[in-house]
Amino acid sequence: MFDNLSGRLDSVAQRMRGQGRITEENIQETVREVRMALLEADVALPVVRSFTEEVKKRALGAEVAKSLTPGQAFIKIVQDELVRVMGEAAVPLNLNVQPPAVILMAGLQGSGKTTSIGKLARYLTEREKKKVLVVSCDVYRPAAIEQLATLAKQVGVEAFPVSSGGDPQRMARQAVDHARRHYFDVVLVDTAGRLTIDEAMMDEVKRLHRAVDPAETLFVVDAMTGQDAAKTAQAFGEALPLTGVILTKADGDARGGAALSVRQITGAPIKFLGIGEKTDALEPFHPDRIASRILGKGDVVSLVEEVERSVDQEKAKRLEQKLRKGGKGFDLEDFREQMLQINQMGGLGSLVDKMPGMGQHADQIKDQLDDRFVRRQLAMIDSMTPAERTRPDIINGSRKRRIADGSGVPVQDVNRLLKQFKQMQKMMKQIKKKGGMQRLAQRLMGGGGGPGAGGMPPGLGR
Amino acid sequence: MSDEQSTGQRRGLMGRLRNSLKRTRSGLTDGLAGVFSGRRRLDDEMLEELEARLLSADVGIEATETVLNGLLERFGRAEIKDGSSVFEGLQEEIAKVLEPVAQPLRIDAAKRPFVILTVGVNGAGKTTTIGKLASRLQQEGRSVMLAAGDTFRAAAVEQLKQWGEQIDCPVIAQSTGADSASVVYDAYEAARARGVDVLIADTAGRLHTQANLMEELRKIRRVLARQDTASPHETLLVLDGGNGQNALAQAEKFGEAVQVSGLVVTKLDGTARGGVLLALAQRLRVPVRYIGVGEGVEDLRPFDAKEFAAALATE
Incomplete structure (x- = not known):
């Protein structure tokens, strides 16, 4: 991920390095290039606008003017902005509530909710030594419940048994009850994929949220999402108090614009990246490290x-x-x-x-x-x-x-x-x-x- | 969406499409009439506004330039009579980019079974598209069989089987973890033995960057070609309409690996605008067969450039 954006910004940076002075004129062209690079990387337009305005403002400000190497200073500004847009520091899951801590997952169809739940279940079991229960409230997509049950078996956690004819809210509540009585630490609640314009479905997920009072409400989004990331993130953010984001399919060559957009628009930090087919392919998200990866500095x-x-x-x-x-x-x-x-x-x-x-x-x-x-x-x-x-x-x-x-x-x-x-x-x-x-x-x-x-x-x- | 009709209500197909694509449209040209009104000519401000809107519909920089240049050529700096002529021009320019790729899927009855291989990244909507496509072909009076070639994702086989039950269509499957090419081979044999018209093969979703998984797709093609050198007769790439410029990379890489012959763009009933179709049309010229505009079986629609352009940019 991010390779393309990284390449584009790299060439902008190379040219800026040679500049002895930063003026209104030469900054204009450079900022335009940064804008193009971001748009090509699928960063949402409103985010691009605020990003480039901020970069421009700071580039013409005192810190660059005083610098002996304005080119370098400019690159530093871009990097700072990237980090700022993606969130300054890594934000871990907050599961400090009276157990069981409920984690609710929501997102569009095909964004990778069920797969992410499987990965997260494994992550919490293996790395944080939690006792995890998963429950599927997706009564719509054929075989969605079977999919989660199979994944649960693969990663060795319990799946709360539900039937496809059930009521999602009741199923979720029963699962949380079951978890309480059997001393589970965490309950992962899967939901059906839904479009933000489908009012009935958005209401359903709101009711589901009220019913289980989750410690974490995670928005799952495909890293390859285009400009729509902004709208979708906004709509989910308005419907649910999101506490975090999981960016999936980040192992491809997606340019990662969604990562920049979603954080900026929802204000919720990206907590995990899905980076592969296997159930262990989930990585905590570190904004500062990703920003340096984008600028080609690696993530040592x-x-x-x-x-x-x-x-x-x-x-x-x-x-x-x-x-x-x-x-x-x-x-x-x-x-x-x-x-x-x-x-x-x-x-x-x-x-x-x-x-x-x-x-x-x-x-x-x-x-x-x-x-x-x-x-x-x-x-x-x-x-x-x-x-x-x-x-x-x-x-x-x-x-x-x-x-x-x-x-x-x-x-x-x-x-x-x-x-x-x-x-x-x-x-x-x-x-x-x-x-x-x-x-x-x-x-x-x-x-x-x-x-x-x-x-x-x-x-x-x- | 106060003007949105309740989902249960029946509407004409055109109405359905327009309604489904309305979000697509309203996003692009919402309030644009206001920007245009009172303007005498196509000035920089208008062009900038249009550029921003096209870009935020995922049209991409290259195709956006094409559309805007076309518009400039059309109007020059001459006086504009009224706002609606700009909309018309915009529609026509968009349609001009899309028309070459609007080629419906034609099923050659002489080829029996006519084999359709579906490929795509994870979560693009392959299995759902197959269910809808099968039902559509059945309604046209063809016999259809499905091959559960996604042997990787948990419960993918069950998902396809449930579709099969719902639309009363035979599904050839092995267990999860089986070799996908062998499932497709079995299905081909079965389809030929039963004299089925169309065989649609599902495959596991895979990111186009994973060389080993792309190799697996090539193997499926090889296995099919050994049965009938012309098969698969159609290789459909299913793209998520919400994807941005990455859809280009997907189409390129899948194209290299398995000679994609047609596209299906799904999930255009949400807020995603599917403008990436323009970028695809301009860069790769792969025929677009269908677009998915809803949950229902009838919501898989043959792609029509004019209709799409009209829905994308209406006054």
């Missing part, structure tokens, strides 16, 4: 957190020791471990997104590194004997053929894997030498000149 904090959460500390320590010894003892088994961990962190694509300096290159790189490639490498290593994995030198022609047959790849691929592995060993020796880390970083980032395939870490390029 999230990357580090992600690594910390998914990497097995034991294994990481072992690998680190090997690295310190200059790659002595680093074998294909360790290589395999690394691949598996990349997979666990949501694949290469999600890592590339968060790396600094990727900007427009992110897409290019992602094209090159699809995750099938990682899987193929894993398959090759899996087809090796333990002896081959610890001492790759013993792999001769006939062993290569066997490995290739075993993993269903041509022999050349096995050769390439072994070569990459050797390069990696060599690189580790360099790290040990003084200043090696810097050189490594340079190689990883392609010497600062935009990472191409040649600049990728060995073993990751194709």
Whole structure:
């Protein structure tokens, strides 16, 4: 997400850097470009207007005039505005009420409410150790109730049994009662998708809200939504006291305009991003980090957190020791471990997104590194004997053929894997030498000149 | 919406469409007559206002420029007789962009079964569209069979089966988690054996950026082509009418992967204006087959450029 906006703003920034002075005239053109970039990214028009006006006002103000590098100062203003529009700091769920804390989800058809409930149930169970009950009040869409029941089973939480002939309000109230009596911490209430102009349905969700008195009322919105995000968000915000937003399908190439619009218009903070098909693909939303991702500065904090959460500390320590010894003892088994961990962190694509300096290159790189490639490498290593994995030198022609047959790849691929592995060993020796880390970083980032395939870490390029 | 009729009431099809698209329309030209009144010529202020309105209908920068340039050419700086001539001009310019892609779906009776593969991102409305389309084709006197190719999303198979029951249409399904291509293969065999006219295959929603899932779609196509080289005879991409410029990326990527031959744009009965259709028409020229303007089976309407333009910009 945000790649396109990020690219456009990047080119605006490049030109501004060269400006010695900011004047009414040169700012006019730049602000127009920012406006176009935002509109192309599907930011709602009213939000674009207030955004550009604010940027312009501040750009002509004292802080820029005094600055020695007005271009830089201008970029800073754009970044500040982005953060301001999306909300300054991350806002977590507030579940500090007498249990059970009820979370009500509302949104248009197909925005991803039911899927998000499944993900949120898993998130609350695993990361916050809550006992979660889910209940579907969608009595309209065929099989909506079955969908939530199936998801609940998948993520290991209880689904309150309801029938499609029931009354949504009664069903919700019964579920909350059930939760109270059985000591659940949280009840997630799914609702039917509805259009904001459907008065009867909007009334229904209002009544539902009154009936369960939720601690959190979350508006679920598709990241790919266009200008309509503004209207829809406003209508839901008027009907319900929204406490937060879940932005779904944010793993695609949506330009993320909805993220900017929805926060500004409802005033409710974005709390989560839905970033994939699997039930663990839900990420807390950090506005400041996203703003720096938009401006191509990467999101290192999230990357580090992600690594910390998914990497097995034991294994990481072992690998680190090997690295310190200059790659002595680093074998294909360790290589395999690394691949598996990349997979666990949501694949290469999600890592590339968060790396600094990727900007427009992110897409290019992602094209090159699809995750099938990682899987193929894993398959090759899996087809090796333990002896081959610890001492790759013993792999001769006939062993290569066997490995290739075993993993269903041509022999050349096995050769390439072994070569990459050797390069990696060599690189580790360099790290040990003084200043090696810097050189490594340079190689990883392609010497600062935009990472191409040649600049990728060995073993990751194709 | 005080003038909104109660939903239960029957209306003529034209009325239905106009009513459903009215939000689309009122958003675009609401109060515009006020802006136009008393003006002698197409001045910058008017153009700016029109630009803003087109942009906020998701028309996109490129198509907006086309429409406005057309309007400028039409009127130049000459005097405007009255406001309504501007509206007419606007309608005609919009229709001009849309007309080339308004091509209805034609089912070749010689191809039996005529195979329609539906694809799209998650939540675009594929399954619902299939239900409505099947019912429509049945009403035209064709026999229809459905293939529950969405084996990924929880209860997607059940959702399609319930549609099948509702409109009395056979559904070929395996369990959730089964290989989607194999379901479609089974369905093709069954459709041929029973002499069914049209087979509509559902697929799981997928973001167009996921290479491995797009590969899965290609496999379904390959499996179908092995049965009948011309099949699937139609590959429909279902787009959410509320989507903005990202719809272009969707159409491009799905087009590359599975040669999309037609579009269905859903959910145009809400506040979404579907202006992205103009951007799509201008950039990609993929035929638009149907638009979804409501919950009812009859609310899947063949796309008509003039009608759409009229609904989008009426005085």
